[in-house]
Amino acid sequence: xxxxxxxQIQQAAYLDGALEPYQCRMDxxxxxxxxxxxxxxxxxxxxxxxxxxxxxxxxxxEIEPVIHELNYFKKNLKFLMKPQKVKQSxxxxxxxxxxxxxxxxxxxxxxxxxxxxxxxxxxxxxxxxAGCPVTLKGSPQTPNILKVFELIAREFPDKLFCFFxxxxxxxxxxxxxxxxxxxxxxxxxxxxxxxQYLNRCVLELGGVNPVFLGKCNKKQASYQISLGKFFNAxxxxxxxNFICVTPDTESVVNDIIKIVEQKFKTNEHICKIISKExxxxxxxxxxxxxxxYQHSFLDKENLIYPITLIEVDxxxxxxxxxxxxNVLPIVKFKSLNDQIQWYRETFYVPxxxxxxxxxxxxxxxxxxxxxxxxxxxxxALSINQVLLYQISQLPFGGVGxxxxxxxxxxxxxxxFSHYQPLLWVQKHKMFGLGYAINSFVANSxxxxxxxxxxxxxxxxxxxxxxxxxxxxxxxxxxxxxLWALGTTAGLIYLLVK
Numbered sequence: 001x002x003x004x005x006x007x008q009i010q011q012a013a014y015l016d017g018a019l020e021p022y023q024c025r026m027d028x029x030x031x032x033x034x035x036x037x038x039x040x041x042x043x044x045x046x047x048x049x050x051x052x053x054x055x056x057x058x059x060x061x062e063i064e065p066v067i068h069e070l071n072y073f074k075k076n077l078k079f080l081m082k083p084q085k086v087k088q089s090x091x092x093x094x095x096x097x098x099x100x101x102x103x104x105x106x107x108x109x110x111x112x113x114x115x116x117x118x119x120x121x122x123x124x125x126x127x128x129x130a131g132c133p134v135t136l137k138g139s140p141q142t143p144n145i146l147k148v149f150e151l152i153a154r155e156f157p158d159k160l161f162c163f164f165x166x167x168x169x170x171x172x173x174x175x176x177x178x179x180x181x182x183x184x185x186x187x188x189x190x191x192x193x194x195x196q197y198l199n200r201c202v203l204e205l206g207g208v209n210p211v212f213l214g215k216c217n218k219k220q221a222s223y224q225i226s227l228g229k230f231f232n233a234x235x236x237x238x239x240x241n242f243i244c245v246t247p248d249t250e251s252v253v254n255d256i257i258k259i260v261e262q263k264f265k266t267n268e269h270i271c272k273i274i275s276k277e278x279x280x281x282x283x284x285x286x287x288x289x290x291x292x293y294q295h296s297f298l299d300k301e302n303l304i305y306p307i308t309l310i311e312v313d314x315x316x317x318x319x320x321x322x323x324x325x326n327v328l329p330i331v332k333f334k335s336l337n338d339q340i341q342w343y344r345e346t347f348y349v350p351x352x353x354x355x356x357x358x359x360x361x362x363x364x365x366x367x368x369x370x371x372x373x374x375x376x377x378x379x380a381l382s383i384n385q386v387l388l389y390q391i392s393q394l395p396f397g398g399v400g401x402x403x404x405x406x407x408x409x410x411x412x413x414x415x416f417s418h419y420q421p422l423l424w425v426q427k428h429k430m431f432g433l434g435y436a437i438n439s440f441v442a443n444s445x446x447x448x449x450x451x452x453x454x455x456x457x458x459x460x461x462x463x464x465x466x467x468x469x470x471x472x473x474x475x476x477x478x479x480x481x482l483w484a485l486g487t488t489a490g491l492i493y494l495l496v497k
Contacts, residue, residue, distance in 0.1 A: 003135075003169045006158045010106040010133035013159035014176075019131045020103060022081055026074070028128045028160065033070050035155045036121065039148055043117050046144035050116070052272040052304065053232070061232065062117040069122045072409050073129040080129070080413050083422070096424040101417040103131035104200065105176025110190070112182045113139035113274050114235040114324075119181045119204075120149070124161075126412025132177070136163045137170060141274050172196040177416055180204065181237075184401055202405035202415055205398055206237040206322050207356035207379070210343055211386075212372065213249040214336040214363030220384065221362040222255030225328075228360075228386030230260065230307055233271040234326040238358040238380075238387060242312070242319055242329040244339040253309065253330055257293045260307050264295060272303040273325060279303050282325045285318060286310060292330060314342055320354075336368055340375050348377070353400035355379070360386055379403060 013019060019028070040063050047053040047062060073080075086097040107127050111120035120136055127134045136153065138146045146165055153163035164170060171178070172193040180190045181204040194201040211225060229240045245252060264270060273279045282305050286294075295306040305326060312318055312329045319329065333339045347354045359378040363369055369383055379398035397406035407415055 049144045050142040066121045098422045099419040107177040108175045110180045113141040116145045127416040130416035205403040207402035208241045209356045211240040211243040211360045214368040216362035224386040226259040267297040355400040357398045357402040
């Protein structure tokens, strides 16, 4: 079926409100869970073929995050769908004010190659929870994954979920939301296409993610850096791009080498580089720089590039590029202050939009932590930990060139929802001080204009509206004060008499 027809079906389903009721959304989530588990092993097999990901890597980084997100929404969906009460000033006390989460409408999700299952289905689950029909487009660089995606999509009606491989049919179109994960150059094209219909556009991009080393546990730092950098062959948007060392922390480099030798004894857990062009780029990067260490495993035919550590000067242009591979540059500085000052001058001063998706610090010192938090602006900050802040309770997203918008958990629900304000004047509330002030101010704006309604306007807007319990408390307090005053006056009278 042509996408025009499917898009019309999805629009009709949205306008009919067919996907809006709680039970309908929950049924969709439960069905998706069943289908996802049915095809999870097929997805893992496809990940081996497309990315050389081991079974355990696939489960850890692709399957389990999707199950975790499903469990979050199954547990919290009813709460997320509830209208939110809004506190009112006194002038609006005779009204009911709410924010009602409504589905934003038919949405498009464009996922990348590096975590093709995770980055496609985590936002998809949030869209289903929000009540939106979804079109999914995967990366052509993972052809085996796309075949499984197509099988999964066939388990659902077109009005709810469809999958397309050809992106040229999809944009520009009047999607209510476009959710893109990928590179900055492609994001600029996507955003320009979204501008034609003023689509809501969420961009999850990358950046030059620094690692700063202060006075820290060096063993812990080396382990975390190794995990963050070499998992998925460094093809992770929040992977460390380079590490800054001082004379006190240079030993971390040797510790990283030891960990690589211990953990990567075979190439079973080394993922492949996604393309020949990217492989050649990494080769060129290493050729012209000082190699500190290079892993013995090399499989050019299958695009498995060896883990490599290189030493670079802080003026090297390589440090301003997102490497997206298992090559780790080491930069030497005198102190942590020098590291952070250099980073600010190199990235923020020329272009404040060049802020990373993540910035990492390893330290045991409170002063260093506070200095880092004051001076580094990024999509997220992480101290003594790498990668693992991707949890449903924390929003994930960039700032500036590292992205627009957040997701995970409730933030994904917000992305695919419109919080529609509702102001309702109820008949039984058309009395009281708030209503009187409201009526007076409203009448003062009609000819003939009354003079000086500002006093009542200020009272009405600045005084908070009081709930029933607040009213009870205030009345009780007034009676208590009057009783205390009466008792005191009586005692004084008796004493004087």
